[in-house]
Amino acid sequence: MSISYAELRDGVVEVNGFVAGVLEDGGTCTATVTSGGQTVSASAAAFADATVTWCDPITVDAPNAKVGDEVTLEYRSATTSGRATAPIGAP
Secondary structure (H helix, E strand, O other), X not given: OEEEEEEXXXXXXXXXXXXXXXXXXXXXXXXXXXXXXXXXXXXXXXXXXXXXXXXXXXXXXXOOOOOOOEEEEEEEOOOOEEEXXXXXXXX
């Protein structure tokens, strides 16, 4: 699992990522942001392309988030799971 980007804009964190070595539809990606004692999450579907499985872009309403806070992106399907963490950046 890799995070392509995690950006903060006006209290919303947008996250995208992919799972290398996995080609499958039907999985779910979940982004979780913890900031200021509050944890918020949002999920999106995943889809296979020619070489990896991508998450649809995920937007997490996180009004307490700051640039530099961490976001965790998890992928789960019937056969595969993965997790990555990255700092939230500015657009």
